[in-house]
């Protein structure tokens with residue numbers, strides 16, 4: 001989608017030619033709340049009220065050849081004056097549906113001065129324009145949608161730049177996440193990470209290969225990919241937007257390009273959706289692009305913990321004991337609890353680079369879907385302030401997360417008779433046990449974990465991958481870049497990590 005702003009003298013809006021002019025009408029208002037809106041708009045609404053076409057229940061009205069207006073079509077859409085996410089979604093859906101019906105590609109939207117939450121509307125318009133049809137040989141190709149925001153000043157410019165970068169990042173994330181497992185392999189992730197290095201002068205990428213990961217002692221990470229013909233790797237993407245010596249925020253994404261479950265093979269229903277087990281990794285690619293596009297004054301390092309989990313004669317198996325990069329040993333209960341195995345070594349790697357903090361993002365457990373569904377990502381961590389900052393960024397961006405406890409009480413589920421821990425609890429609340437497992441590797445480095453199993457994709461909905469939690473992460477980094485000296489104290493009593 002192409003989106004731009006254009007200055008318009010509102011007093012002359014009736015003289016403005018447009019294929020489709022969108023006018024937002026405040027819900028439940030008898031008139032417009034500001035003198036900034038001209039009388040011609042009041043007259044227009046009155047006209048359709050008299051005809052009975054526009055009334056208190058109206059959600060939208062398409063007016064063809066409206067009287068006294070140069071625009072050939074006007075779309076009246078009801079809105080709250082303070083737009084929340086649901087309004088933004090509804091308005092953007094109406095606009096894109098009407099464009100589709102009319103087979104038109106251009107809309108012009110008057111952004112009135114009284115409107116609050118315009119940024120959410122801009123983001124929703126971008127979001128509604130996303131289509132994934134790369135693998136359909138026959139598509140109804142249409143011109144790219146173009147939206148012009150008609151404004152009276154420059155106050156929306158920053159919001160538009162932010163929304164555009166977020167959209168570009170989310171589209172990358174969604175495209176990558178929607179790709180099938182035969183094409184999106186760990187090697188393909190490496191190519192995407194290296195492409196960022198090519199595209200942005202502020203980004204440099206290293207791809208650690210299996211030999212280097214072996215050298216580092218990543219026994220858990222490497223075990224996961226052993227059954228696959230696609231070699232594992234670990235792309236590390238560095239963005240420098242602040243002084244180079246300032247500690248970076250490390251964002252680690254789970255990128256299991258296909259998760260068959262391994263020897264603990266999954267059952268067929270739903271297995272096809274396991275191409276989405278790399279949504280965390282895909283969101284790291286999108287995030288790094290968005291951060292670089294916005295030139296945020298922070299240092300961010302993105303890591304893709306990627307492998308393919310397949311059964312094979314050389315695959316790791318239940319009962320195996322693996323030595324992680326941290327030195328801690330893990331007894332494998334289920335080879336399908338593999339995400340935490342790549343993540344734990346990536347977290348240890350990040351810790352060795354003196355990070356400001358670590359956030360990991362993963363489609364980690366079905367239990368997250370049972371607990372929170374598609375409405376909120378599961379948030380766990382060892383720093384109350386960091387949890388709070390992330391939850392706040394989720395609220396602000398409409399991409400919510402909900403903090404779950406990782407109390408020491410839950411740690412017992414990971415006790416193993418043979419190793420330091422096991423990789424899955426039985427009869428335990430799975431989302432929390434997974435968080436407890438990762439907490440043992442984060443130790444006393446500020447760390448948070450986002451379980452995005454239910455929020456990052458909705459299989460079978462056409463566009464499936466949602467691009468979440470990019471809005472939350474980017475908002476967090478945007479807020480972070482405005483903090484002078486962020487402090488993240490560690491609460492090991494509540495978190496229960498074992499020193």
Ligand SMILES: [Zn+2]
Nearest residue numbers: 259336337338
């Ligand atoms: Zn799995």
